Amino acid sequence: MNNNFKTIYECFQDRVNQSPDSSCIEYGETVLTYRTINERANQLAHYLKRNSAGAESLIGIFQERSPQLIISILAVLKSGAAYVPISTAYPDERIAYIVSEANFMMILTGSSYLQKITTITDTNSTSSVKLLDMDKEWSHISIESSDNMPSHNSPNDLAYIIYTSGSTGTPKGVMIEHRGIPNLVQEQIHKFQLNDHDRVLQYASISFDASVSEIFTTFVAGATLVLVPEDSSSIGEGLHQILKEKRISVVTLVPSVLNGLPHEELPDLKTLVTAGEACTKKLIHYWAPRLNFLNAYGPTETTVCATIHACDATDEMISLGAPIAGTAVYLLNNQLQPIANGETGMLYISSKGLARGYFNEPELTERHFIDNPFNEGISDKLYRTGDICLQAADGVIEWIGRDDLQVKVSGIRIELGELEYALREYVDIQEAVVTYNFEQNTIGAYMRSATTIKPNISQIRNYLLTKFPSYMVPTRFLFVDEFVLLTSGKIDRNNLPPMEEVRPNIEVAYVEPSTHLEKELSQIWSEVLKLDKVGIHDNFFELGGQSLMATQIVSRIRSVLGMEVPLHIIFSAKPTIEQTAVTLEKYQLEQMDSSELELLLAELENE
Numbered sequence: 001m002n003n004n005f006k007t008i009y010e011c012f013q014d015r016v017n018q019s020p021d022s023s024c025i026e027y028g029e030t031v032l033t034y035r036t037i038n039e040r041a042n043q044l045a046h047y048l049k050r051n052s053a054g055a056e057s058l059i060g061i062f063q064e065r066s067p068q069l070i071i072s073i074l075a076v077l078k079s080g081a082a083y084v085p086i087s088t089a090y091p092d093e094r095i096a097y098i099v100s101e102a103n104f105m106m107i108l109t110g111s112s113y114l115q116k117i118t119t120i121t122d123t124n125s126t127s128s129v130k131l132l133d134m135d136k137e138w139s140h141i142s143i144e145s146s147d148n149m150p151s152h153n154s155p156n157d158l159a160y161i162i163y164t165s166g167s168t169g170t171p172k173g174v175m176i177e178h179r180g181i182p183n184l185v186q187e188q189i190h191k192f193q194l195n196d197h198d199r200v201l202q203y204a205s206i207s208f209d210a211s212v213s214e215i216f217t218t219f220v221a222g223a224t225l226v227l228v229p230e231d232s233s234s235i236g237e238g239l240h241q242i243l244k245e246k247r248i249s250v251v252t253l254v255p256s257v258l259n260g261l262p263h264e265e266l267p268d269l270k271t272l273v274t275a276g277e278a279c280t281k282k283l284i285h286y287w288a289p290r291l292n293f294l295n296a297y298g299p300t301e302t303t304v305c306a307t308i309h310a311c312d313a314t315d316e317m318i319s320l321g322a323p324i325a326g327t328a329v330y331l332l333n334n335q336l337q338p339i340a341n342g343e344t345g346m347l348y349i350s351s352k353g354l355a356r357g358y359f360n361e362p363e364l365t366e367r368h369f370i371d372n373p374f375n376e377g378i379s380d381k382l383y384r385t386g387d388i389c390l391q392a393a394d395g396v397i398e399w400i401g402r403d404d405l406q407v408k409v410s411g412i413r414i415e416l417g418e419l420e421y422a423l424r425e426y427v428d429i430q431e432a433v434v435t436y437n438f439e440q441n442t443i444g445a446y447m448r449s450a451t452t453i454k455p456n457i458s459q460i461r462n463y464l465l466t467k468f469p470s471y472m473v474p475t476r477f478l479f480v481d482e483f484v485l486l487t488s489g490k491i492d493r494n495n496l497p498p499m500e501e502v503r504p505n506i507e508v509a510y511v512e513p514s515t516h517l518e519k520e521l522s523q524i525w526s527e528v529l530k531l532d533k534v535g536i537h538d539n540f541f542e543l544g545g546q547s548l549m550a551t552q553i554v555s556r557i558r559s560v561l562g563m564e565v566p567l568h569i570i571f572s573a574k575p576t577i578e579q580t581a582v583t584l585e586k587y588q589l590e591q592m593d594s595s596e597l598e599l600l601l602a603e604l605e606n607e
Contacts, residue, residue: 005154005155005178005179005182006151006182007077007151007153007159007178007181007182008077008159008178008181008182008185008216008220009074009077009078009151010151011182011185011216011219011220012038012074012216012219012220013038013148014220015034015219015220015221015222016034016035016037016038018222019034019196019222020033020034020035020038021033021034021035022034022196022222022224023224024036024037024219024224024225025037025067025070025224025225025226025227026199026224026225026226026227026246027066027067027226027227028229030067032067034219034222037067037070037071037074038074038146038148039146040071040075040142040146041071041074041075041078042075042078042144042145042146042147042148042149043075043141043142043143043144043145043146044071044072044075044134044141044144045074045075045076045078045079045149046079046144046145046149047075047140047141047144048075048076048079048081048106049079049080049149050144051105051106051130052105053076053079053080053081053105053106054079054080054081054152055080055081055152055153055154055157055158056081056082056157056158057080057081057082057105058081058082058083058084058102058103058104058105058158058161059076059079059081059082059083059084059104059105059106059107059108060083060084060085060086060098060099060102060104060106060107060108060129061073061076061083061084061085061086061107061108061109061206062086062088062095062107062108062109062113062117063088063108063109063110063113063134064088064110064112064113064229064230065202065205065206065227065228065229065230066110066227067227068110068134069206070202070215070225070227072108072134073085073206073215076108077153077159078148078149079149079152080152080153080157081105082157082158082159082160082161083159083160083161084098084102084104084160084161084162084163084173085160085162085205085206085207085211086098086099086107086207087205087206087207087469088113088116088230089205089469089470090207090469091465091466091467091468091469092116092119092120092466093466093467094171094467094468094469095117095120096120096123097170097171098163098171098173099117099120099121099129101173101359101360102161102173102359103129104129105129105130106129106130106131106132107121107129107130107131107132108132108134109131109132109133109134110133110134110135111133111135111136114131114133117131118131153178154178155177155178155179156177156178156179156356157177157178158175158176158177158178158356159176159177159178159181160176160212161173161174161175161176161359162174162176162207162208162209162300163207164300164413165406165413165414165415165418165472166415166418167404167405167406167415167417167418168364168417168418168421169417169418169421169422170418171418172358172359172361172364173358173359173360173361174209174300174301174355174358174359175355175356175357175358175359176209176300176303176353176355176356177355177356179352179353180302180303180326180351180352180353180354181212181216181303181353182220183303183324183325183326183352183353184212184213184216184303184304184305184324184353185213185216185217185220186220186325187305187308187324187325187326188213188217188305188308188324189217189220189221191294191308191310191324192217192250192271192273192292192294193270193271193292194217194218194221194223194250194271195221195222195223196221196222196223197223197249198218198221198223198224198249198250198270199223199224199226199246199247199248199249199250199268200214200217200218200223200224200225200226200248200249200250200251201214201226201228201242201243201246201248201250201251202214202215202218202225202226202227202228203234203251203252203253204252205230208411208412209300209303209304210252210275210276210304210411212303212304213252213304213305214252223250226246226248228242228246235257235260235547235548235550235551235567236260236261236262236548236550236551236554236555236567237262237551237554237567238567239253239257239260239261240261240262240264240266243266243268243269244266244268247268248266248268248269249268249269249270249271250269250270250271250272250273251269251271251272251273252273252274252275252296253272253273253274254274254275254276254277254408254410254411255274255276255277255278255279255280255283255411256277256409256410256411256441256548257410257411257548258272258274258283258287259280259282259283259548260548260551260552263286269291270291270292271291271292271294272287272291272292272293272294273294273296274293274294274295274296275295275296275297275298275305275411276408276410276411276412277408277410277411278318278399279295279311279318280318281315281318284311284312284313284315284318285313287311288311288312288313288315289313292310293310293311294308294309294310294311294321295308295309295311295318295319295320295321296308296309296321297320297321297399299349299383299385300355300413301349301354301355301368301369301383301385302327302349302351302353302354302355302383303351303352303353303354303355304353305324306323306324306327306329306349306351307320307321307322307323307324307327307329307397308321308322308324309321309322317392317396317398318398318399319396319397319398320389320397320398320399321397326351326352326353326378327349327350327351327352327353327378328349328350328351328374328376328378329347329348329349329350329397330347330348330349330350330374330382331343331344331345331346331347331348331389331391331397332345332346332348333345333346334346336348336370336373339391340391341391341392341393342390342391342392342393343390343391344388344389344390344391344400345388345389345391346384346385346386346387346388346389346403347385347387347388347389347397348370348382348383348384348385349382349383349385350372350374350376350378350379350381350382350383351378351379351383352378352379354369354379354381354383355369355383357369367384368383368384369381369382369383369384370382370384386402386403386404386406387399387401387402388400388401388402388403405417405420405434407436407443409436409441409442409443409471409472410441410471410548412471412472414436414443414471414472416434416435416436416443417434418468418472419432419434419443419445419464419468419472419474420432420433420434422464422467422468423445423447423460423464426455426460426463427450428449428450428451428454428455429447429448429449429450429455429460430447430448430449430450431447431448431483431491432445432446432447432448433445433446433483433491433493433496434446434474435493435496437499440530441548442474442475442476442544442546443472443473443474443475443476444474444475444476444477444478444499445460445474445476445477445478446478446479446480446483446496446497447460447477447478447479447480448479448480448481448482448483449479454479454505456505456506456507457477457504457505457506457542458506458507458508458542459507460477461473461477461542470541471546474544475544475545475546476499476504476544477504478497478499478500480496480497483496484496501530501531501532502531502532503531503532503533503534503535503538503543504542504543504544506538506539506542506543508535508537508538508539508542509535509537510533510535510538511535511536511537512533512535512536513535513536513577514536515581517581517584517585518536518577518578518581520560521557521577521580521581522534522535522536522577524553524556524557524560525540525543525545525553525577527556528545528549528552528553528556529543529544529545529549531543531544534577535577536576536577536578536581537576537577537578538576538577539574539575539576540553540575540576541575545575550567551567554567557584561584561588563588565584565587
């Protein structure tokens with residue numbers, strides 16, 4: 001074991017010793033100190049250790065965002081084991097796959113999700129996995145020692161596995177070792193200008209690696225991690241309100257989310273990090289003059305982040321930035337030789353934080369992690385990112401595109417091949433091609449029916465929702481009679497028809513709007529969804545609607561009504577034109593004072 005190496009949980013413990021009574025986690029009105037979080041994590045870690053947790057053992061975490069979730073992550077690491085986050089929003093089939101493949105020694109959950117995970121594991125797991133209901137068992141856990149445990153981990157021990165979309169039809173687990181996490185955290189603390197007075201928003205789901213950065217950069221810097229319930233409105237004006245009311249000073253957001261943030265002052269915000277998607281000049285020109293605006297880049301396979309660029313409003317190109325400490329990047333041609341300035345090449349990464357590979361996928365690991373021909377002493381392997389980049393004359397590296405079917409939608413990695421595989425498995429579909437529209441940030445599915453009667457789009461969408469989280473499901477569907485083929489026999493992806501801007505064939509029959517408000521809403525939905533018409537019983541999400549589109553709809557409704565309307569007022573009800581109109585009319589009445597209401601009733605009586 002490397003005597004000079006400190007695990008990330010030891011770095012956290014050092015911070016606890018420095019400022020035990022400082023605010024560590026804020027959740028609603030609850031504020032928990034570093035001492036409290038550490039002691040609770042220690043109690044759970046001792047409990048896990050007594051139940052055979054140790055190096056290389058895997059413990060699943062199936063919980064919603066809360067202090068208990070963060071304590072669980074810390075405790076698993078302190079016990080020497082590795083954690084595997086499972087999103088509670090995943091469909092049962094995806095959860096079952098992860099549970100079956102990972103073969104957990106234990107899954108940490110809570111009373112709210114115990115029944116769901118119990119049903120899934122009983123039905124699908126080949127071996128009995130222990131489920132720990134943290135809410136029910138805490139009385140037993142709390143009698144354990146609250147003292148720190150000795151470190152159980154060497155740099156090359158497994159710290160966590162995060163599952164990402166896989167091109168072969170199933171998700172793949174990226175295995176991250178301990179060695180790269182402290183390196184990442186120290187570098188980001190410096191770049192983010194983090195200190196113990198900061199308040200950092202924990203925005204990312206723990207099933208995405210951005211959460212690793214949010215949690216541990218905050219803790220090692222001695223700052224406060226601010227948690228918001230996952231069911232709260234965390235896009236558009238809802239997110240702006242959270243940033244303002246919670247006095248957030250550091251936050252990481254993907255460009256598509258940042259685009260929806262109102263251009264209103266956030267006096268407490270000092271560092272804004274954008275990552276997960278290609279940044280735009282529009283965002284740089286607005287945010288760079290106002291605060292420390294950083295463009296970060298890094299695949300999950302390199303422990304969250306590989307490069308960072310401090311943006312300037314005068315930037316001519318959108319730079320991926322310079323490698324963080326312990327990282328080297330290379331733009332290479334097909335012969336693995338460095339390219340010249342002005343040329344494009346494949347981006348390869350050498351890093352202290354390079355993943356061990358893909359869980360139970362040796363062939364896939366071998367394809368993506370190649371021997372490092374450069375003797376820079378960082379890592380023995382290079383990760384082939386699949387990102388095509390341009391090498392500018394001044395050393396700037398600019399992202400151009402991909403050499404495969406991997407895309408980022410709202411910062412989340414999606415393999416279009418995984419969706420194509422699932423669509424081809426559908427009984428009434430003969431062939432399928434899935435594409436991504438960069439301008440609209442939407443996924444589209446082209447399909448050839450296996451029968452003369454085309455299947456209903458609602459049925460196809462519901463089928464996909466049993467396999468994928470909603471953010472992966474295409475928003476546009478189009479049936480084609482035949483696909484144009486290349487001479488190789490493969491489908492010509494560059495010769496697909498444009499997606500039709502017509503209302504899809506969903507289960508609900510079209511009923512046109514009748515009232516003035518319904519007509520206004522239908523027009524707004526049609527424009528945002530880019531459809532020729534929207535019926536009053538049509539479901540917003542079945543038409544291809546997304547949460548980011550919802551913020552555009554709310555903004556336009558406010559303009560039409562001339563009044564502030566909260567996002568939750570519109571989408572808490574069934575997302576149809578008819579129900580939205582009813583909800584809005586009720587809300588308008590509730591906002592009127594008694595004199596306005598009496599005047600309205602008098603006018604109605606006189607008609």
